[in-house]
Amino acid sequence: MAHLTDKPFPPGRYPLVVVGSGPGAMQLTYCLGRLGLDHAVLSADDAPGGMFRRWPIFQRMLSWTKPFANHEKATRAYERFDWNSLLSDDEQLRAIMPTVMDGTSYFPSRPEMEKGLATFAQRAGLRIRQSVRWESTRADGKDFVLTTSDGEYIAPAVVFAVGVAQPWRPNVLALEGVQQYGELRPAETYADRRIFIVGKQNSGFEIATGLLPWARQIVLASPSPTRLSVDTRSLVGVRARYVQPYEDWALAGGVVILDASIESVEKTGATYRVHTKSPTDSSTLVFEVDDVIAATGFVAPLRDLPQLGVSVFGQSRLPAQTPYWESATLPGVYFAGTLMQASLGLKRHGIPSNSGAVQGYRYNARVLARHLAESRFGVTLERPAVNAGDVVSLLLDEVTRGPEVWHQRSYLARVVKVGGDGMVDAGIEPLAHFVDDDSGPDAAAITLESNGRDDPYPAVYVRSKGSVKEYLLPPHPLLDFTGDQYRKELSDRLQPLLGSALTRSAS
Amino acid sequence: MDVRAEVVDILAGFSLFADLTTPELENLVDTFDEQMFSEGERVVRQGLSSASFYVILDGAATIRVDGKDRATLRPGDFFGEISCLLGEAPVADIVAQKQLRCLVLPGESLERFLVGHPRVLFRLLQGEARKVRTTTRWLT
Numbered sequence: 254m255a256h257l258t259d260k261p262f263p264p265g266r267y268p269l270v271v272v273g274s275g276p277g278a279m280q281l282t283y284c285l286g287r288l289g290l291d292h293a294v295l296s297a298d299d300a301p302g303g304m305f306r307r308w309p310i311f312q313r314m315l316s317w318t319k320p321f322a323n324h325e326k327a328t329r330a331y332e333r334f335d336w337n338s339l340l341s342d343d344e345q346l347r348a349i350m351p352t353v354m355d356g357t358s359y360f361p362s363r364p365e366m367e368k369g370l371a372t373f374a375q376r377a378g379l380r381i382r383q384s385v386r387w388e389s390t391r392a393d394g395k396d397f398v399l400t401t402s403d404g405e406y407i408a409p410a411v412v413f414a415v416g417v418a419q420p421w422r423p424n425v426l427a428l429e430g431v432q433q434y435g436e437l438r439p440a441e442t443y444a445d446r447r448i449f450i451v452g453k454q455n456s457g458f459e460i461a462t463g464l465l466p467w468a469r470q471i472v473l474a475s476p477s478p479t480r481l482s483v484d485t486r487s488l489v490g491v492r493a494r495y496v497q498p499y500e501d502w503a504l505a506g507g508v509v510i511l512d513a514s515i516e517s518v519e520k521t522g523a524t525y526r527v528h529t530k531s532p533t534d535s536s537t538l539v540f541e542v543d544d545v546i547a548a549t550g551f552v553a554p555l556r557d558l559p560q561l562g563v564s565v566f567g568q569s570r571l572p573a574q575t576p577y578w579e580s581a582t583l584p585g586v587y588f589a590g591t592l593m594q595a596s597l598g599l600k601r602h603g604i605p606s607n608s609g610a611v612q613g614y615r616y617n618a619r620v621l622a623r624h625l626a627e628s629r630f631g632v633t634l635e636r637p638a639v640n641a642g643d644v645v646s647l648l649l650d651e652v653t654r655g656p657e658v659w660h661q662r663s664y665l666a667r668v669v670k671v672g673g674d675g676m677v678d679a680g681i682e683p684l685a686h687f688v689d690d691d692s693g694p695d696a697a698a699i700t701l702e703s704n705g706r707d708d709p710y711p712a713v714y715v716r717s718k719g720s721v722k723e724y725l726l727p728p729h730p731l732l733d734f735t736g737d738q739y740r741k742e743l744s745d746r747l748q749p750l751l752g753s754a755l756t757r758s759a760s
Numbered sequence: 761m762d763v764r765a766e767v768v769d770i771l772a773g774f775s776l777f778a779d780l781t782t783p784e785l786e787n788l789v790d791t792f793d794e795q796m797f798s799e800g801e802r803v804v805r806q807g808l809s810s811a812s813f814y815v816i817l818d819g820a821a822t823i824r825v826d827g828k829d830r831a832t833l834r835p836g837d838f839f840g841e842i843s844c845l846l847g848e849a850p851v852a853d854i855v856a857q858k859q860l861r862c863l864v865l866p867g868e869s870l871e872r873f874l875v876g877h878p879r880v881l882f883r884l885l886q887g888e889a890r891k892v893r894t895t896t897r898w899l900t
Contacts, residue, residue: 423762423764423765424762424765475790476783476786476787476790477787477790477791512787513783514782514783514786514787530783531783532781532783532784532786532787533784535781535783564796564798564859566794566795566796566861567763567793567794567796568763568764568794570763573796573797573798573859575798581796581798581801581859582798582859597795599808599810600795600812600864601810602810602866602867602868603793603812603864603865603866603867603868603869604866688805688808689801689802689805704810704868705868706868721805721807721808722807723807723808723809723849725809
C-alpha cells in the first residue's frame with residue numbers, strides 16, 4: 254500500500270493534469286481537491302517544494318512572514334503579513350510558516366520554507382506523482398498527450414506549474430567558466446577575488462550581498478540604472494534585503510555599480526577581461542577579474558509547448574495568457590505558480606502583479622481552480638446573495654482587510670453583481686477580466702491600487718449596461734477605508750447599481 | 761535565443777529610434793517592458809486612467825473610439841503618448857487586431873525617458889505633427 258501511496262496517478266486519461274510540485278502546483282491541487290475536481294499531479298522532483306528545495310542560493314527568502322501582527326493567525330486578514338504560507342480554509346493548514354521559523358529573521362530561511370511547504374503537503378495529504386519527468390507534448394483531437402518517463406498522460410486540459418527558474422545568459426557570456434545563478438561555488442572560495450556580476454536585478458544583488466564578506470572587489474554591470482523597491486514603492490527593483498552592495502558603492506566603499514553594456518568577455522589564462530560600454534556617452538572600460546557571474550535572468554522551461562502553439566514573449570520566454578491564465582494561443586493549456594506573472598493584468602502605473610511570487614500566485618490558484626471547475630468540469634459554484642444595504646460595508650471591509658486585493662493590487666478584485674433576485678457576492682475575479690467583460694451583468698469591483706508614489710488607495714470599477722467606469726478613492730495613511738468619508742463616496746458611486754438591485758429585490 | 765539582441769535589431773529599423781546607438785538601444789530594451797496581446801485584447805481602455813507609452817514591435821492594432829474603428833497601427837507605430845503627456849484617460853480603445861507584441865513604458869517614466877533622449881523626443885514630435893496633419897486633412 255505504501256508503494257501505491259507513493260506513486261499515485263498512473264499513466265492514463267484524466268480530466269485535468271497538473272505538472273509541477275512547487276508551491277504553485279501545491280496550492281492549485283489543494284484548491285482543486287477542495288472543489289472535488291478529479292485531476293492528476295506529476296512532477297520531476299522527488300518531493301514537493303519546487304525551487305525552494307534548493308534556492309535562494311544564499312538560503313534566505315526575499316518574502317517575509319511576520320510572526321506577530323494585529324490579526325489572529327487563522328484569519329484571512331493575517332495573510333497580509335504572512336507572504337509565504339499556502340492558503341487553506343482548514344485552520345490546521347493555515348499560517349504554517351510562522352510555526353516553523355526560529356525567530357532570528359522575519360524572512361524565513363530556505364530550509365524553513367521547505368519545511369513549511371512539506372508540512373502543508375503532509376497535513377493536506379496532497380497526492381503528487383513525484384520523480385516522473387514530463388518529456389514531450391502533442392495534441393490529439395481535443396486532448397493533449399504528455400509523454401513522461403512513466404508513460405503517457407491524456408487530458409483535455411493541462412496546467413503547467415514548472416516555474417521560471419532556468420538560468421539564462423546572453424551569447425556574450427557563453428564562455429567556459431562563466432558562472433550562473435545556481436552554479437556558484439561556496440562563498441568562501443571567492444575570498445580575495447575580483448568578481449564581475451552581469452545583471453543588476455535582485456539575483457545579481459543577492460549574489461553581491463552574499464559575496465561582500467569575501468570578495469576583494471565586486472563589479473555589478475548592466476545597461477540600465479539600478480532601481481530600488483523602496484523608491485518604486487513596489488516589488489519592482491532591488492529589495493531592501495540586498496541593498497548593502499548599493500550602499501557600499503554609494504559610500505565609495507569599493508563596490509562598483511556600472512550602467513554599461515557588456516561588449517565582450519575574454520578568458521586570459523586564469524582571469525577574465527571584461528569590456529564595457531556606457532549607454533550614455535559610449536565610453537569604454539576594461540576590467541580584469543577572477544570570476545564572471547551571469548545574473549542575467551531566468552527562462553520558463555516550457556519544452557515543446559511553443560512548437561505546439563503556445564505563444565511566448567520577452568527574454569524569459571513567458572507564455573502569453575488570458576486573465577484566467579490560459580494560453581492566449583492554445584486553449585486548454587493553463588499555467589500556475591510563478592508562470593502566472595505572464596498574465597499581466599492591467600499593470601496600472603507600470604507596476605506588475607505579484608503573480609511571480611507565492612504571496613500573489615497562491616490567490617490566483619484559488620481563482621483558477623474555481624474557473625476550471627465552472628469552465629471545464631461543468632460545476633456551478635455557489636455565489637451567495639448579499640443585501641444591497643450591506644454591499645458598501647462588504648467592499649470597504651475587503652479593501653481594508655482582504656489579502657487578495659492587498660497582495661494582488663489592481664490585479665485581483667472583489668466583485669458583486671446584480672443577479673436575478675438582487676446582489677450576489679461573486680468573490681474574487683481577475684480585474685482585467687472584469688473591465689473587459691462588456692457582456693457581463695451590472696456589477697462592481699473593488700481593489701487596492703498603488704501608483705508608485707502615494708499610499709495605496711481603493712479603486713472601484715462599476716459596470717453598467719456594458720460600460721465600465723473607474724473611480725479612485727483617496728488614500729488613507731493607515732489603510733483604513735471603513736470611515737464615513739469612504740462609505741459616503743462609495744455609496745454615491747454604487748447608487749445606480751444598488752438602486753437597481755434594491756428595485757429587483759423588492760419586486 | 762537572445763531576445764534582447766532581436767529586439768535591438770527591430771528597434772534599429774524604427775524611425776522613432778533611428779538616432780540611437782546600439783548601447784542606447786540595449787538600455788532602452790532594459791528600460792521598457794515587453795508585452796504580448798492576443799487578438800481582440802484591449803491594450804488601452806478608453807476612459808480608464810493610468811496610461812503607458814507603447815511601441816509596436818510586431819502585429820497590428822485598431823484605434824477604436826466609442827466602439828467605432830478609426831485607424832490601424834503597425835510595427836514602428838507608437839501610441840498612448842497623449843494620455844501620458846496630458847495625464848488624462850485615453851480617448852480611444854487600442855485593440856490588438858492579431859497577436860500584438862509591444863515595448864511598453866509606464867506613463868510616469870515617459871518624461872524622464874524623453875528628456876534623457878532628446879533625439880527620440882524630436883522624432884516623437886515629428887510623429888505627432890504627422891498625426892495632427894492627418895487629423896486636419898480628415899476634418900477638412
